[in-house]
Amino acid sequence: MVVLNRIYTRTGDDGTTSLGSGDRRKKYDLRVDAYGTLDEVNAVLGLVRLHTAGDPALDKALGRIQNDLFDVEADLCLSEKGPGGARLTVTDAQVDWLEGEIDRLNGDLEPLRSFILPGGSPASAYMHLARTVCRRAERIMVALMDQPGEEVSAPSLKYVNRLSDYLFVAGRYANSKGASDVLWTPGQNR
Numbered sequence: 001m002v003v004l005n006r007i008y009t010r011t012g013d014d015g016t017t018s019l020g021s022g023d024r025r026k027k028y029d030l031r032v033d034a035y036g037t038l039d040e041v042n043a044v045l046g047l048v049r050l051h052t053a054g055d056p057a058l059d060k061a062l063g064r065i066q067n068d069l070f071d072v073e074a075d076l077c078l079s080e081k082g083p084g085g086a087r088l089t090v091t092d093a094q095v096d097w098l099e100g101e102i103d104r105l106n107g108d109l110e111p112l113r114s115f116i117l118p119g120g121s122p123a124s125a126y127m128h129l130a131r132t133v134c135r136r137a138e139r140i141m142v143a144l145m146d147q148p149g150e151e152v153s154a155p156s157l158k159y160v161n162r163l164s165d166y167l168f169v170a171g172r173y174a175n176s177k178g179a180s181d182v183l184w185t186p187g188q189n190r
Contacts, residue, residue, distance in 0.1 A: 030140060035077050051121070052174065
């Protein structure tokens with residue numbers, strides 16, 4: 001378990017931060033940017049959950065996802081403090097669970113007739129915000145993978161890719177199962 005006795009250490013005052021491996025990186029490093037952006041996703045999910053308490057199954061799934069995001073962040077941080085001393089990361093089983101949740105929610109949705117504009121309900125709007133931040137995190141992870149000597153675990157990348165899909169579907173689900181979706185009307189204001 002993580003123990004945080006001191007919140008400030010002053011070690012980042014020089015513009016660097018420590019990875020889980022102990023290595024120091026600039027705060028704008030792609031690895032730091034990737035897990036920092038996932039932290040943004042997690043914060044937006046906290047806002048989403050202010051509006052999903054009325055749907056215990058959806059809220060419980062979002063809570064699980066928030067916890068899983070910390071596993072992805074630990075992986076990107078190169079933390080070596082997982083169960084049994086192994087490096088902490090998400091697993092393919094967590095990706096499979098997320099796919100099952102997508103299928104479960106999608107099964108109840110109205111058919112999609114157009115692209116969706118964020119809105120319709122606070123929960124949906126915040127899920128679309130989380131989705132766009134998640135896509136940014138994914139782009140940063142891919143850019144990190146393309147750097148010489150850098151690595152991103154396949155399950156972590158898959159999880160983040162599926163998470164953005166989940167957030168799209170869950171955003172529709174939160175809009176009365178798609179009935180309150182705000183649809184794009186191509187060329188409407190010409």
